[in-house]
Amino acid sequence: MTKSVDPHTLVIFGASGDLAQRKLIPAVFDLYRGGYLPEKFALLGASRTNMTDEEFRDKVVFNNEHFDRKDCTDEQVAAYAEVLFYQDLASYDGEKDINNLGKRLKKLDKDHGVGSNYIFYLSTPPSLYSTIPPALAKAGLNQTKDGWSRLIVEKPFGYDLATAKQLNEDIQRYFEEDTIYRIDHYLGKETVQNLLVTRFANGFFEPLWNRNYIQSVQITAAETVGVGTRGGYYDGSGALRDMVQNHLLQVLAHVAMEPPIRADAKSIRGEKLKLFQSLRSIKRADVRNHVIRAQYTEGRTKGGDVVSYRDAEGVPEKSNTETYVGMKFFIDNWRWAGVPFFVRTGKCLPLKLTEVVITFKNPPQAIFSEFDNYAMSSDNRLIIRIQPDEGMALEFGMKVPGEGFRVKNVDMDFFYRDLTSNDVPDAYTRLLLDCMKGDPTLYARGDSVEAAWDFVEPILQAWKANEVPLFSYPAGTWGPLQSDALWSGVGDGWRNPSTSLTEKKHYTKL
Numbered sequence: 001m002t003k004s005v006d007p008h009t010l011v012i013f014g015a016s017g018d019l020a021q022r023k024l025i026p027a028v029f030d031l032y033r034g035g036y037l038p039e040k041f042a043l044l045g046a047s048r049t050n051m052t053d054e055e056f057r058d059k060v061v062f063n064n065e066h067f068d069r070k071d072c073t074d075e076q077v078a079a080y081a082e083v084l085f086y087q088d089l090a091s092y093d094g095e096k097d098i099n100n101l102g103k104r105l106k107k108l109d110k111d112h113g114v115g116s117n118y119i120f121y122l123s124t125p126p127s128l129y130s131t132i133p134p135a136l137a138k139a140g141l142n143q144t145k146d147g148w149s150r151l152i153v154e155k156p157f158g159y160d161l162a163t164a165k166q167l168n169e170d171i172q173r174y175f176e177e178d179t180i181y182r183i184d185h186y187l188g189k190e191t192v193q194n195l196l197v198t199r200f201a202n203g204f205f206e207p208l209w210n211r212n213y214i215q216s217v218q219i220t221a222a223e224t225v226g227v228g229t230r231g232g233y234y235d236g237s238g239a240l241r242d243m244v245q246n247h248l249l250q251v252l253a254h255v256a257m258e259p260p261i262r263a264d265a266k267s268i269r270g271e272k273l274k275l276f277q278s279l280r281s282i283k284r285a286d287v288r289n290h291v292i293r294a295q296y297t298e299g300r301t302k303g304g305d306v307v308s309y310r311d312a313e314g315v316p317e318k319s320n321t322e323t324y325v326g327m328k329f330f331i332d333n334w335r336w337a338g339v340p341f342f343v344r345t346g347k348c349l350p351l352k353l354t355e356v357v358i359t360f361k362n363p364p365q366a367i368f369s370e371f372d373n374y375a376m377s378s379d380n381r382l383i384i385r386i387q388p389d390e391g392m393a394l395e396f397g398m399k400v401p402g403e404g405f406r407v408k409n410v411d412m413d414f415f416y417r418d419l420t421s422n423d424v425p426d427a428y429t430r431l432l433l434d435c436m437k438g439d440p441t442l443y444a445r446g447d448s449v450e451a452a453w454d455f456v457e458p459i460l461q462a463w464k465a466n467e468v469p470l471f472s473y474p475a476g477t478w479g480p481l482q483s484d485a486l487w488s489g490v491g492d493g494w495r496n497p498s499t500s501l502t503e504k505k506h507y508t509k510l
């Protein structure tokens with residue numbers, strides 16, 4: 001049964017910024033026109049830029065190029081704008097400012113009957129994630145007498161293990177864990193959620209989903225874009241922090257966790273924590289053999305010519321920040337003992353795609369191998385395409401009609417678009433709705449975030465101390481050749497696919 005949404009006010013700190021304009025305000029509009037918002041609802045933008053309510057509405061609705069008006073009337077857009085308000089602040093944590101915000105919330109209740117339930121969305125620079133919650137608490141807005149208060153925290157959640165722990169501590173002092181919503185937009189992707197349905201709503205995957213039948217698992221998140229104008233932010237982060245510690249470990253958890261006893265927040269998040277705790281820590285001395293880091297040099301991608309990372313806007317000339325990570329690791333539990341997991345992500349690769357590839361073990365005896373064109377022996381794969389071209393393909397060998405027993409690999413595929421004619425909701429739309437309903441299932445829990453940081457910590461330390469080389473790769477290629485060597489002795493290789501899920505596959509065979 002789906003929960004309903006109480007009347008409430010959504011407060012967006014940093015409302016004058018890029019994220020609010022590009023993602024948040026349009027996502028709330030999707031909820032509005034989909035009929036998901038309660039009748040009594042207000043969105044209050046808050047930031048230091050001086051704006052009236054009308055100016056805010058002009059900026060984020062009427063003059064917002066990211067606002068999708070497809071299939072909606074001007075009346076709908078205008079009616080949505082009416083529930084948007086704006087409060088300017090001299091600072092985000094000043095007592096006077098937050099008290100004024102509190103007064104404004106009371107006035108919104110008085111004028112529009114929205115009650116005293118609040119969602120506070122931290123869409124500011126991360127340096128403010130620790131300072132806004134105590135300011136809210138001082139004004140009594142973290143726990144209201146006759147309502148609820150929830151806090152959404154944007155990424156990045158910490159910079160390393162120590163800062164993530166500190167941030168948890170800073171926030172949990174003022175908000176109960178079950179009211180803290182750490183956003184990871186990959187969890188809002190339908191196809192990431194579908195990993196759970198694929199595994200746990202079907203009987204036939206589960207018996208095969210373990211070390212007895214699976215030879216390796218690989219997860220790729222490839223991007224064609226470089227850092228663009230985000231060099232200033234990205235250079236302080238790098239691919240490991242930006243993509244692996246959060247998004248890709250969350251995808252991994254959906255692929256590898258044990259079946260939860262129920263599809264609720266406690267059960268699912270509990271299993272994820274266990275999975276993160278089972279990741280075999282990569283010792284600092286082993287980092288060079290398990291993790292490849294690299295940076296793109298100039299080249300050509302789908303978007304045209306690309307300057308090298310070090311020449312990108314906002315990037316220091318001698319930057320050692322990685323734009324590519326490829327890694328191999330193990331999960332120490334009964335299900336996965338001995339199965340290698342491979343994860344890679346990179347900017348300026350040939351394609352934009354995220355996918356999971358499960359490679360199954362060979363049959364115990366290759367009785368058809370004497371016939372010509374016998375399929376490669378490791379050709380049983382399940383390819384789960386997270387984006388784009390969302391869907392799945394199962395590869396297996398079939399007999400070619402005619403004499404003898406010639407085996408050819410074929411695909412059986414499913415495309416997510418065949419499931420429904422409805423547009424797949426944007427990740428932010430789904431995640432915001434869940435928070436409004438008070439359901440944190442698709443948000444990261446504090447202990448899991450720390451466990452994920454714990455796993456990447458030795459890698460960060462080895463890199464910081466320059467104990468391992470930083471390789472390079474030309475923009476528009478599948479990353480450094482050294483990354484292929486991670487597969488040595490495993491038998492498969494990185495799948496470097498074409499855009500279509502079912503087009504001819506490419507593996508970097510060793």
Ligand SMILES: NC(=O)C1=CN([C@@H]2O[C@H](COP(=O)(O)OP(=O)(O)OC[C@H]3O[C@@H](n4cnc5c(N)ncnc54)[C@H](OP(=O)(O)O)[C@@H]3O)[C@@H](O)[C@H]2O)C=CC1
Nearest residue numbers: 014016017018019020047048049123124125126154155156
């Ligand atoms: N943009 C994106 O696509 C994504 C962003 N995020 C995260 O979301 C958060 C917001 O991102 P985004 O909107 O891009 O960021 P912005 O840089 O656009 O900042 C948001 C707002 O914060 C205020 N601000 C900026 N710098 C400072 C400062 N030094 N001190 C105080 N206030 C400041 C500004 O408002 P004002 O000056 O009016 O107060 C600004 O409009 C960030 O933490 C980012 O990491 C996460 C995923 C994607």
Ligand SMILES: O=C1O[C@H](COP(=O)(O)O)[C@@H](O)[C@H](O)[C@H]1O
Nearest residue numbers: 155185221223242243247354387
């Ligand atoms: O969080 C981030 O994700 C995007 C990639 O997200 P996707 O939904 O387009 O796959 C990445 O480009 C960005 O660097 C990172 O901060």
